[in-house]
Amino acid sequence: MTTQSKTQMPSVGVGAAILRVIKSFGLLRESWVGMIGVFLVLFWVIVAIFAPLIAQFDPNAAIQPFAKPGVVAASGSTFWLGTDHLGRDILSRIVWGSRTVLLYAPLATLSAYTVGILMGLMAGYRGGLVDDILSRISDIILSFPVLVLYIIVIATIGASGMNIVIAITFASSPGIMRIVRGLVLDLRNRDYVAAAQTRGESDWRIMLFEILPNARGPLIVDACLRLGYVIITIGVLGFLGLGLPPPDPDWGGMVNETRQMAMVFPHMTLFPCIAISSLILGFNLLADGLREISLRD
Amino acid sequence: MILLLLKRIGFMLFTMVVVSIILFLLLETGLTGDPATRVLGNFASDQQKEMWRDQHGYNQPTMVRYAKWLGNFATGNLGTSIRYKGPVKEVLLPRLWNTAILGFWTFAIMIPLSLILGVLSGMKEGSILDRTISVTGILTTSVPEFASAVFFSALFVFGLKWLPGTSSMAGGFEFQQLILPAMVLVVYDFGYVARMTRASMAEVMTSQYIRSAVLKGLPYRQVIIKHALRNALIAPFTVIMLQINWLLSGVIVVEFFFAYKGFGALLLEASLNNDIALLEACAMVAVVVAVSSQTIADIGYTFLNPRIRFS
Numbered sequence: 001m002t003t004q005s006k007t008q009m010p011s012v013g014v015g016a017a018i019l020r021v022i023k024s025f026g027l028l029r030e031s032w033v034g035m036i037g038v039f040l041v042l043f044w045v046i047v048a049i050f051a052p053l054i055a056q057f058d059p060n061a062a063i064q065p066f067a068k069p070g071v072v073a074a075s076g077s078t079f080w081l082g083t084d085h086l087g088r089d090i091l092s093r094i095v096w097g098s099r100t101v102l103l104y105a106p107l108a109t110l111s112a113y114t115v116g117i118l119m120g121l122m123a124g125y126r127g128g129l130v131d132d133i134l135s136r137i138s139d140i141i142l143s144f145p146v147l148v149l150y151i152i153v154i155a156t157i158g159a160s161g162m163n164i165v166i167a168i169t170f171a172s173s174p175g176i177m178r179i180v181r182g183l184v185l186d187l188r189n190r191d192y193v194a195a196a197q198t199r200g201e202s203d204w205r206i207m208l209f210e211i212l213p214n215a216r217g218p219l220i221v222d223a224c225l226r227l228g229y230v231i232i233t234i235g236v237l238g239f240l241g242l243g244l245p246p247p248d249p250d251w252g253g254m255v256n257e258t259r260q261m262a263m264v265f266p267h268m269t270l271f272p273c274i275a276i277s278s279l280i281l282g283f284n285l286l287a288d289g290l291r292e293i294s295l296r297d
Numbered sequence: 298m299i300l301l302l303l304k305r306i307g308f309m310l311f312t313m314v315v316v317s318i319i320l321f322l323l324l325e326t327g328l329t330g331d332p333a334t335r336v337l338g339n340f341a342s343d344q345q346k347e348m349w350r351d352q353h354g355y356n357q358p359t360m361v362r363y364a365k366w367l368g369n370f371a372t373g374n375l376g377t378s379i380r381y382k383g384p385v386k387e388v389l390l391p392r393l394w395n396t397a398i399l400g401f402w403t404f405a406i407m408i409p410l411s412l413i414l415g416v417l418s419g420m421k422e423g424s425i426l427d428r429t430i431s432v433t434g435i436l437t438t439s440v441p442e443f444a445s446a447v448f449f450s451a452l453f454v455f456g457l458k459w460l461p462g463t464s465s466m467a468g469g470f471e472f473q474q475l476i477l478p479a480m481v482l483v484v485y486d487f488g489y490v491a492r493m494t495r496a497s498m499a500e501v502m503t504s505q506y507i508r509s510a511v512l513k514g515l516p517y518r519q520v521i522i523k524h525a526l527r528n529a530l531i532a533p534f535t536v537i538m539l540q541i542n543w544l545l546s547g548v549i550v551v552e553f554f555f556a557y558k559g560f561g562a563l564l565l566e567a568s569l570n571n572d573i574a575l576l577e578a579c580a581m582v583a584v585v586v587a588v589s590s591q592t593i594a595d596i597g598y599t600f601l602n603p604r605i606r607f608s
Contacts, residue, residue, distance in 0.1 A: 033432065140312050143591060147546030148564065148583045155568040155576065156323045232441045236550055239443040240565055255443055259554070263462065266451050273444035281439035288435055 020216075034289015040282025044275075048098040055092035060247045062087040069267050082267040084258050090268065093249035094275050100250050101279065104161055105230045108168035109223060112230075116173035117219075120180025121207040125188055131181070138174030146171055150233065154242045161244055164237060168230055179222055183215040190214075217294045224287035228280045235276045251276045302596060309592045316584045317370070321363050324573050336379065336571060370581060376574035380566070385578045389563070393582065395466075396548055396559035402475055403482040403544065408537060411487040415494020416529065420521065422499045431495070434488030442550040446481045453477065464555040478551045486543065490536055497532040501525050531601045538594030542587040 029035065047054060056077040057063060064071070065087035067079045073089075081090040123134040141149070153167040187193065188211065196206045237243040238252025246253065251272045258268035325332060332355065333346035341349075350356050354365070369376065375385035414434075418427035440448070454462040454477070464474035501507060502525060510520045548561035556562070560579065567575035 033435075139308075140315050143312050143542075143584065143588045144316070145542050145545035145583050145587050147549050148580055151549070151565060151568045152320070152323060152576070152580055155571075228439065235441050236443060239441075239550065240553060241569065252441075252443065255447060259447070262447065262450060263455055266455060269447045270451060273440075273447045277440045277444050280441065281436065284435045284439045288431075 031289040031292050033285050034292065037282050037285030037287070037289055040278055041286060044098050044279045044282065045102060047095055048102045051095050051099055055089075055095040057089035057092040059092045059096040059249045060088060063089065066265060068265075081271045082265070084254070084268050085261055085265075090254075090271055093254060094251070094272060097249035097251045097254065097272070098275070098279075100161075100244065100248065101231055101234060101276070104164060104234055105227055108165040108234075109227050109230050111165055111169045112172040112226070113176055113219075113223065115169055116176025117180050117212065119173065119177040121184055121212065123177060124181040124184025125203065125207050125211065134177065135181070138177050141171065141174045142178075144171070146233075147236065150237060151240070151242065154237065159237075159242050159245060164234060164243070168233060172226065172230070176222070176226075179218065180215065183218060184211055187211050187214055221287050221291045221294065224283050224290060228283035228287070231276065231280050231283070298599075301599060305592050305595050309588050312588050313585060314367075316588075317367055317581065318363070320577055320580055321366060324577055325362065325366065326359060332573065336573065375578040378567075378572055378575040380570045380572045380575065385575050388575065389560070389578055389582070392558060392560045392563045395557065396552070396561060399475060399478055399482075399548060399552075399557065399559060400541075400544055402479045403486075404537075404540075406479060407483045407487050407490065407540075410483065411490035412494055412530070412533060414487070415491040415533065416498050416521075416526065418491070419495040419498025419529065420502060420525075422502070427495070430491065434491050436488075437484050438486075438488040440485070442481055442485050442547055443554055445484055446477070446551065446554045449477055449480060462555075464557040466558060474555075474557075478555050478557055481551050481554075482544065482547050485547065486540060490533065490540065493536040494529070494533045498525065498529040501529040504528075531598065534601060535594045535598050538590050538597065541590040545583050545587060 057073075057079075063073060064079070064083055065085055067073075067083040067087075069080060069082040071079050071082065073079060079089050079091070081094070083089055084093070119134050119138070123131040149171050150167050153170060154163060157163050157166070184207075193206060193210055196210045201210075234243065234250075235252035238250045238254075239256045241253075241256055243253050244250045246257075254272040255269050258265070262269045333349050334341065337346060337349055354362065357365075373386065375389065377383065378385050378388050381388045414430050418424075418430040421427060437445075450462055453460045460477055461471075461474050462477075464478055466474055507520060507525055510524050511517070515524075545561070548559055549565055550561070551557070552559040552562035553565055560582070564576065564579035564583065566572070567579055
């Protein structure tokens with residue numbers, strides 16, 4: 001009986017927390033800014049999921065170089081956004097590129113959050129020496145200019161999708177740790193934490209099931225903002241030639257490859273830029289909407 | 298007060314030392330791949346690599362090498378650049394100067410712009426002006442620097458033909474070439490500073506002493522300028538100082554895009570060409586600038602804030 005209740009407790013807690021999160025997204029209907037954000041993000045998620053159906057061409061196939069937007073290909077399909085210097089269809093590359101972004105950005109954010117939350121919980125709840133050491137480490141990492149840190153890390157461990165995730169985790173988990181730590185310092189003196197301590201629950205149980213669910217509000221807003229930043233980072237790294245190795249489409253890389261020709265063929269650079277900006281805008285508006293709602297309650 | 302100062306400066310030096318250890322471990326030891334291979338390339342023979350290691354002192358114990366390396370740095374001997382075939386110092390200094398010029402103009406435009414917008418929207422929270430400014434801020438912060446550089450080039454260089462598209466300053470210094478890089482940086486960053494100023498201003502406006510100033514019948518303009526701004530501009534000071542850290546990232550993208558011969562472009566070039574001595578020097582300069590500006594921000598904050606100054 002006791003073992004059963006112990007195993008059920010967390011699942012109920014997690015279930016309820018997820019339900020509350022969904023409800024708070026439902027509240028977004030009241031904020032038009034947030035709704036535009038949801039629309040933009042959903043648009044790109046759908047594009048990424050149905051990429052094979054939307055894209056008319058193979059994103060890496062060289063078909064017809066320097067075609068202007070609207071030119072009809074030999075196969076009868078249209079290059080709606082034109083082709084690049086190697087003859088690859090830009091629309092297909094943007095569509096497939098959305099998969100790259102929407103795979104690595106959430107992955108990197110999730111990984112940074114896992115590390116940051118664990119560090120923040122430890123620092124805030126345990127305090128003392130653990131807190132001192134973790135806070136000093138994060139101060140030092142945060143004192144780096146971000147992009148300099150990324151360039152050095154990527155230059156030494158090499159450019160690949162996984163390495164970008166590692167670099168982003170390394171550079172942004174200290175920031176997340178700070179936020180979590182601050183929230184925990186506020187929450188750890190609450191009555192329900194004291195109650196859990198009297199019940200004899202383990203430290204990790206209290207941190208993960210008592211404190212963390214109550215800190216979710218600001219963390220969800222921050223996660224949306226951070227997703228936007230991570231997308232910028234992935235785009236910038238691609239633009240600087242430190243992103244995913246070619247030829248697979250990546251929005252930042254597309255701009256880098258074609259920017260020398262922007263004067264004659266502006267479509268090659270403009271469309272990937274619009275794509276990445278609209279996705280980031282989506283996450284930022286979503287974060288703004290969520291913040292507005294959380295302030296209202 | 299003096300204790301606080303010493304503490305801050307002590308932490309600053311500590312950070313720089315730790316960062317130098319991280320840099321040394323990442324770039325100079327076998328931790329992330331053989332440095333000899335990185336410099337000589339994948340096709341160098343073992344004999345060549347061994348010779349190179351011997352020549353450059355890589356066969357000494359790590360501790361000794363770190364001490365020597367740090368000593369060289371501290372005395373201003375930054376080593377030789379492989380790519381530029383000359384002392385790193387001679388390559389680095391003019392580049393730093395160029396970036397300082399770009400940074401100066403960026404801040405000269407961004408600070409007044411974001412402070413005015415932030416104060417205006419913080420004065421009346423929730424007003425139409427406030428909403429417009431904050432949504433504009435979100436919009437401009439959502440466009441990565443390389444994308445806004447593309448948009449501005451399309452508009453001002455290819456469309457209207459008002460401005461030059463590259464800023465290499467090949468024919469001597471030209472102010473016109475500085476406009477686009479500075480504009481891209483300002484547009485990306487002013488939203489954030491304005492938002493922080495707004496938050497600070499909004500907080501001050503709800504405080505008791507502003508209420509009593511309004512209630513005792515002072516003109517609104519005087520309440521804002523004489524009473525509110527003094528307190529509301531303390532927090533933005535820190536935020537602006539911290540933007541120097543951000544600027545060091547921003548200039549990398551912008552200088553690369555516009556071929557501006559600055560420090561950011563140099564750092565990127567060094568990393569893409571495995572020019573380790575140059576990369577180390579650039580990274581150390583970046584960290585020193587970043588950490589010092591943070592320290593100044595902290596110390597300045599305590600000076601500006603009487604509540605801390607007199608306690």
